[in-house]
Amino acid sequence: MSKLKTIQCVICKRDIEHKVHNGRVYWTQGNNAQPVADGRCCDRCDVGIVLRTRIREIQKEMRK
Secondary structure, three states, rough: OOOOOEEEEEEEEEEEEOOOEEEEEEEOOOOEEEOOOEEOOOOOOHHHHHHHHHHHHHHOOOHO
């Protein structure tokens, strides 16, 4: 069995955790970090930074 590659979050630089279900890894790529950064981010940065930024940008657009 090959070792799965771990990538780093482009925002906090921590390792991105692998998603596991029933003991099997099904996702290793994290989340889309746009519009905060180009690349992939961890769950913590996705919820705490990226999603909040997206919501703010949508709210700004709706005010126009």
